[in-house]
Each structure stands twice: as structure tokens, then as C-alpha cells.
Amino acid sequence: MVDNNKFYIKDLNLYYDTLRALKDVNLQIKSNKVTAFIGPSGCGKSTLIRCLNRMNDLIEGVKINGLVAIDNTDIYGDIDVITLRTKVGMVFQKPNPFPMSCYDNIAYGPRCQGVKSKTDIDAIVEKSLKQAALWDEVKDRLNKSALGLSGGQQQRLCIARAIAMEPEVILMDEPTSALDPIATAKIEELIENLKKSYTIVIVTHSMQQAARISDNTAFFLSGEIIESDTTSNIFTNPINKKTEDYITGRFG
Amino acid sequence: MRKAKDYLAKILIYLSSFITVGVLLAIIAYIFINGIGLINWSFFTNEYNDKTYYLQFEANKLQLSDNSYKDNIPYTRNVINNDSEPLYIEELGGAIIESKKGSDIEFIISYVEKSSSMLEAKDRRGEIVGIKEGYIIRSINGENIEDKNLEEISNIVGDIQGNIELKVTNPGNGVFTNIITTLYMILLSLSIATPIGILAAIYLVEYARPGKLVSTIRFATESLAGIPSIIYGLFGMAFFVVFLKFSLSLLAGALTISIILLPVIIRSTEEALKAVPDSYREASYGLGATKLQTISKIIIPSAMPGILVAVILSIGRIIGESAALLLTAGTVSKIPENLFSSGGTLTVQAYYVAKEEANIEMACAIGIVVILLIIILNLIAKLISKIFNKANY
CATH class of the missing domain: 1.10.3720.10 (MetI-like)
Incomplete structure (x- = not known):
């Protein structure tokens, strides 16, 4: 495969015990683009995004078959899960900074990878926070608890924490669903800037958000991908009737 | 009828809580009233068993270093009633009080000078035990002192040539x-x-x-x-x-x-x-x-x-x-x-x-x-x- 695909997903099926949560999913995710997963609740978008860095491994009773490849490497076979997660960072629905200082939060990942030198970590912290557009807000309170930040700041801190690992991909699972509109706007602006350097996959409930920030969109319904295409095609010229119904707000 | 039931239930509830709290308080009060008399500093520093030693030391010739000691005597033993004024004895380098406990009279060391040789008193095997404040004197160089008074004790000690040997008891009753x-x-x-x-x-x-x-x-x-x-x-x-x-x-x-x-x-x-x-x-x-x-x-x-x-x-x-x-x-x-x-x-x-x-x-x-x-x-x-x-x- 000579193309600009970051992820290549083929015939992926996922079961929670007996429940089939993903059904024969086929999808390609392009490098350095923002790909949005949309669809109603419980349709499998979060499940799929959590396959991409093997977060589903943490859940009891999950069975997966099919192929998920990053840069043509099978993530369930040929790559160590720790290495995978350093390449594929993740930001969660609810901001989840560790109960430590802002500095320690950012430094956590690099330290776990064995970076010891204070100057190196200082540099990583500053760079990540600047990239996450949070530096100016927290530079004077780096050593104070991250839990004292506002929700939007906490979420940007989590993005900075992911960036500190210098990943290739950032997965975002409804990163703005717990935030107010102003914080949401900031995060969206941030995503816009980040896509130059990272491949971003974002799960969102808000179709406007998908339309605003994504380049490609995949529409999910009960564990299947109904349609995936460029965002403009999906929103202006959907092929499938169900996609059109969802986008025009007839259900979901 | 329903009101009466309500009333009854209320009484039962109140009664039960009062009984619980009351019993708890009664137990704690009983323990405190019974035990508080023994609680003092020496209760924490003394061992449980009395220990009696024969201890020898060289006679001192020590002046009392702090003349205000009479107002401020460091007792280490709980002597509440019928204590005499302490008497400082230069040969001991320390002071003794006479303490009446019921019909018994005890002579208790109430003060020891810092440089007193009593602190380095040795037992008969030559091990340093030391005589400290709170110890009870039983005899002096084999001479029983039960029927003596402080003045007489001072005289006995003053007459001794060379080493003084005291039979002392380190009082117990502590934890x-x-x-x-x-x-x-x-x-x-x-x-x-x-x-x-x-x-x-x-x-x-x-x-x-x-x-x-x-x-x-x-x-x-x-x-x-x-x-x-x-x-x-x-x-x-x-x-x-x-x-x-x-x-x-x-x-x-x-x-x-x-x-x-x-x-x-x-x-x-x-x-x-x-x-x-x-x-x-x-x-x-x-x-x-x-x-x-x-x-x-x-x-x-x-x-x-x-x-x-x-x-x-x-x-x-x-x-x-x-x-x-x-x-x-x-x-x-x-x-x-x-x-x-x-x-x-x-x-x-x-x-x-x-x-x-x-x-x-x-x-x-x-x-x-x-x-x-x-x-x-x-x-x-x-x-x-x-x-x-x-x-x-």
C-alpha cells in the first residue's frame, strides 16, 4: 500500500462478551488530516477509536478479530502495546488530569519512557504547553495542582500531556462534550493548528463540530460504518439515505 | 390510635439512643473515676514492679547549687499528702522528704544535684545503676531508718566515712x-x-x-x-x-x-x-x-x-x-x-x-x-x- 493512510482497518469485528459492537468495519484514516466519527450514542464510534491504541484491552471480555494496521503494521500483532500508545496519544471525554501539578502531568509520559534530565523535561513541558496554547495561562502556576484549572484548561492540559509524548496520532474521544462553548471553540482552534503535525481522529456528537473541523467523516450506525468520505461530501452530498436522515436531524 | 403508635415508637427510639449513649458514658466515667488517681507522670515512666537495690557511692560534699529549690522541687513521685519539707544533705548531694502514706513513713529522694555521685551509684557487682529522684530509701549502710526522722538521717549520713551504701527501691506501679x-x-x-x-x-x-x-x-x-x-x-x-x-x-x-x-x-x-x-x-x-x-x-x-x-x-x-x-x-x-x-x-x-x-x-x-x-x-x-x-x- 503506497498511500497516505495512517490507519488501515479491514473487516474489524469486536465483541463485548456476546454483544457484537463493531461489524465488519473497513476504514482508512489519512495522515495529517482530521477524521471525525459521527453517529448516535452506542453506535460504536468510541469503541472503534479505542481500538486504535488498544484501550479496549483494559476491558474484560473484549474479543477482537480483523486487521487494524498503523503505517502497515498490525497493531494487534507486530507492535508492542506500550510503543503503540506512545505513537498514538489519546484525549478522553472528561478531562482527566492526574492529581499532580501541571508540570508533573506533562512530565509523566516522558518520565515513564525514561527521560530523566530536568532540562529535557523542562523543554518538553514548555513546548507541549505552547503547542496546546496553554503556556501563557499556566506558566506561573506550573507547580500547582492541575485540578485547580478550569475544565477547558484541564482538557488542553490533557492534550498537552498527549503531545508531550510526540505521538504521530492523537485520538480524541468527544473532547469537548464536557466543556462550555468558549472552551470548545478554543479546543477546536487548537485542533485546527495541531493537524499540521499530527493525524487526528475525533469522536464527536456534534455534527456542526465535525463539519467545522474535520477533513474526513465516517458515519456510524449500530456498529457499522454506513458511509465514510470527505466531510464536504458527507454533509452536502451523502450517498446513503440513513446518513442524510441523521445529518438533517431526522433521528439520533 | 395511630397517634398513640407514633408516640410509642418515638419513646422507644429515644429510649434506645439514651441507653446506648448512657451506657457508653457510664463505662468511660467509671474507668476515669477509678483510674484517674493513679495517672501522673511517674505512671508513664515507672516500671510495673518495684525494684530494690543496694547501691554504693562515694560521699559527696556538695553545696546546694540552686537555693530556690525549696519552691520548686522536682518530685517524680506522686506525693500528695503529709509530705515534709525537703532536707538537703550535702553528703548525698540531694534532698530527701518524709512522706506518710497511711501509717507508713517513707523517705523519698526528692532532688538530686546534677554532679552528685548518687547518679553513678553502683550495685554490689559494680554495675552503675544510679539513684534518681523518686527512689525510696530503705536503709543506710545496713542501718534501718524506719523509726528515724529527717534530722537523724542527716546525722547518720554525716557520720559515714568513705562509701555510702543505700538500700533503695525504684517504685513501680507504672506502665x-x-x-x-x-x-x-x-x-x-x-x-x-x-x-x-x-x-x-x-x-x-x-x-x-x-x-x-x-x-x-x-x-x-x-x-x-x-x-x-x-x-x-x-x-x-x-x-x-x-x-x-x-x-x-x-x-x-x-x-x-x-x-x-x-x-x-x-x-x-x-x-x-x-x-x-x-x-x-x-x-x-x-x-x-x-x-x-x-x-x-x-x-x-x-x-x-x-x-x-x-x-x-x-x-x-x-x-x-x-x-x-x-x-x-x-x-x-x-x-x-x-x-x-x-x-x-x-x-x-x-x-x-x-x-x-x-x-x-x-x-x-x-x-x-x-x-x-x-x-x-x-x-x-x-x-x-x-x-x-x-x-x-
Whole structure:
């Protein structure tokens, strides 16, 4: 495969015990683009995004078959899960900074990878926070608890924490669903800037958000991908009737 | 009719709560009233048994260094009634008082100069024991002093050429040894039970896959927590004391207590670990941390307040334990020399003096100490959880 695909997903099926949560999913995710997963609740978008860095491994009773490849490497076979997660960072629905200082939060990942030198970590912290557009807000309170930040700041801190690992991909699972509109706007602006350097996959409930920030969109319904295409095609010229119904707000 | 029922129910409820509180208060009041008379500084510093020595020292010729001592005599013994004015004797380098306790008269050393040779007094084998404040003088160079007064004693001492030998008693009736034994017991059993308990809880919460094994372990720990401690005591006696030949000893006691503590520590640590939000785990794994890194850097620090509270409450459990220790560590009132020497903790001593010597006053005095210790520990536990709950991290 000579193309600009970051992820290549083929015939992926996922079961929670007996429940089939993903059904024969086929999808390609392009490098350095923002790909949005949309669809109603419980349709499998979060499940799929959590396959991409093997977060589903943490859940009891999950069975997966099919192929998920990053840069043509099978993530369930040929790559160590720790290495995978350093390449594929993740930001969660609810901001989840560790109960430590802002500095320690950012430094956590690099330290776990064995970076010891204070100057190196200082540099990583500053760079990540600047990239996450949070530096100016927290530079004077780096050593104070991250839990004292506002929700939007906490979420940007989590993005900075992911960036500190210098990943290739950032997965975002409804990163703005717990935030107010102003914080949401900031995060969206941030995503816009980040896509130059990272491949971003974002799960969102808000179709406007998908339309605003994504380049490609995949529409999910009960564990299947109904349609995936460029965002403009999906929103202006959907092929499938169900996609059109969802986008025009007839259900979901 | 319905109103009458309501009324009756109300009376019952109030009555029950009053009975509960009343009984509790009555017990505490009884213990305090009975025991408070014995509580003073020497209660904590004296050993339980009297110790009598023959001690020799070279006669001093020491002036009293501080003339205001009469207003400020450091008594180390509780002499409330009928004490005479102290008399300073230069040959002793110290002062004596005459204390009447009932019909008995005792001569008590009330003050010792810092440079007095009494502090270096040797027993007949030449070992330095030292005569300290609070010691009771029984005889001087073999001469009985029971029917003498302070002036006569001063004269007797003044006439002595060379060494003075006093027969002195280091008064007992204290719990110093029991306090030390209790401390040893706490340190020893915590250092056995805490690491094992915490690691077991980590296994149960973080590693074990839910299934038969885990539910069996959980059922076992829950059942173990409910077994009366005398059963553990019997086991400890049969296994540690007899089979492993530890005899009645600190080690046998501490091992038995550790078994009692394990379920407590495992349960509370489990709860603390479960209370750590899964989002922390996800975030950590999402950053490429290994399981060990996640547990040691994120989960344990977050669960620390809960674990600390468990440890502190365990200390309370150790202090309060008597049945199991009676059978495994013994009742000896002596500071244990090593792991294999026997020693009674405070509660064991309370049992011992009440049962063997019918000394209710002493038992109640120990009761006061135990109650206060437990209250303090509970307050610390509360404080810790409060601080950690309020703090941001």
C-alpha cells in the first residue's frame, strides 16, 4: 500500500462478551488530516477509536478479530502495546488530569519512557504547553495542582500531556462534550493548528463540530460504518439515505 | 390510635439512643473515676514492679547549687499528702522528704544535684545503676531508718566515712514497660502486615481477573475479619509458640496480630484502590505507561489517604488486642530484650492486674491511657482523610 493512510482497518469485528459492537468495519484514516466519527450514542464510534491504541484491552471480555494496521503494521500483532500508545496519544471525554501539578502531568509520559534530565523535561513541558496554547495561562502556576484549572484548561492540559509524548496520532474521544462553548471553540482552534503535525481522529456528537473541523467523516450506525468520505461530501452530498436522515436531524 | 403508635415508637427510639449513649458514658466515667488517681507522670515512666537495690557511692560534699529549690522541687513521685519539707544533705548531694502514706513513713529522694555521685551509684557487682529522684530509701549502710526522722538521717549520713551504701527501691506501679512493649508490637506487626496486605489488595484489584479464585480470596478475607481474636490466639499459640518453638514472645505475638490485621488492611486498601477513578488508569495507559508505572506512580499515590487510614486504624486494633496476645506474647512486665522475649502490652497488663491482682484501680488507669490513645488515633485518621479530601492532590 503506497498511500497516505495512517490507519488501515479491514473487516474489524469486536465483541463485548456476546454483544457484537463493531461489524465488519473497513476504514482508512489519512495522515495529517482530521477524521471525525459521527453517529448516535452506542453506535460504536468510541469503541472503534479505542481500538486504535488498544484501550479496549483494559476491558474484560473484549474479543477482537480483523486487521487494524498503523503505517502497515498490525497493531494487534507486530507492535508492542506500550510503543503503540506512545505513537498514538489519546484525549478522553472528561478531562482527566492526574492529581499532580501541571508540570508533573506533562512530565509523566516522558518520565515513564525514561527521560530523566530536568532540562529535557523542562523543554518538553514548555513546548507541549505552547503547542496546546496553554503556556501563557499556566506558566506561573506550573507547580500547582492541575485540578485547580478550569475544565477547558484541564482538557488542553490533557492534550498537552498527549503531545508531550510526540505521538504521530492523537485520538480524541468527544473532547469537548464536557466543556462550555468558549472552551470548545478554543479546543477546536487548537485542533485546527495541531493537524499540521499530527493525524487526528475525533469522536464527536456534534455534527456542526465535525463539519467545522474535520477533513474526513465516517458515519456510524449500530456498529457499522454506513458511509465514510470527505466531510464536504458527507454533509452536502451523502450517498446513503440513513446518513442524510441523521445529518438533517431526522433521528439520533 | 395511630397517634398513640407514633408516640410509642418515638419513646422507644429515644429510649434506645439514651441507653446506648448512657451506657457508653457510664463505662468511660467509671474507668476515669477509678483510674484517674493513679495517672501522673511517674505512671508513664515507672516500671510495673518495684525494684530494690543496694547501691554504693562515694560521699559527696556538695553545696546546694540552686537555693530556690525549696519552691520548686522536682518530685517524680506522686506525693500528695503529709509530705515534709525537703532536707538537703550535702553528703548525698540531694534532698530527701518524709512522706506518710497511711501509717507508713517513707523517705523519698526528692532532688538530686546534677554532679552528685548518687547518679553513678553502683550495685554490689559494680554495675552503675544510679539513684534518681523518686527512689525510696530503705536503709543506710545496713542501718534501718524506719523509726528515724529527717534530722537523724542527716546525722547518720554525716557520720559515714568513705562509701555510702543505700538500700533503695525504684517504685513501680507504672506502665512504662507495657508502653514500650506496645510500641514494639505496633512496629513489628505493622511491618509484617502492611506490605503483605497492601500487595495482596493490589493483586486483587489491579491484577486478578475476576473469577473463582478472586471471589474465594475475597470470601476468605471477609470471613477472617469476622473471626474472634481468641481463635487467632489459639492458632498462634499452637503454631508459633509451640510448633515453631518461638515460645511466648514478641515475635509470636506480632505474627498472630499480623494475621488478624491482614483482612482489615486488605479490605480497606481494596476500597481505597477501587475509589481511584478509572480515568486515571486510562490516562496513564494512554500515555504508554506500563502497568507497574501506572500502579506505583498514579494509583498508589491516589489511594494513599485510604491506605494510611487503614494503617492507623490497624494501630488501634493492635493497642486494643488482648486475648490473642495473652496467649502468644505473654504478660511479662519487662522491656523485651529481643524478638523472642515475652512482653505484655497495655491491654494485656490491664487484664493481668484486674484478674490476677484484683487491682481495679490500676486496670482503669491503663484503660484511660488506652482510651485516650484510641481517640487520638481516630482523630489522626479523620484528620488525614480530611486533609487529603480537601487538598487538590
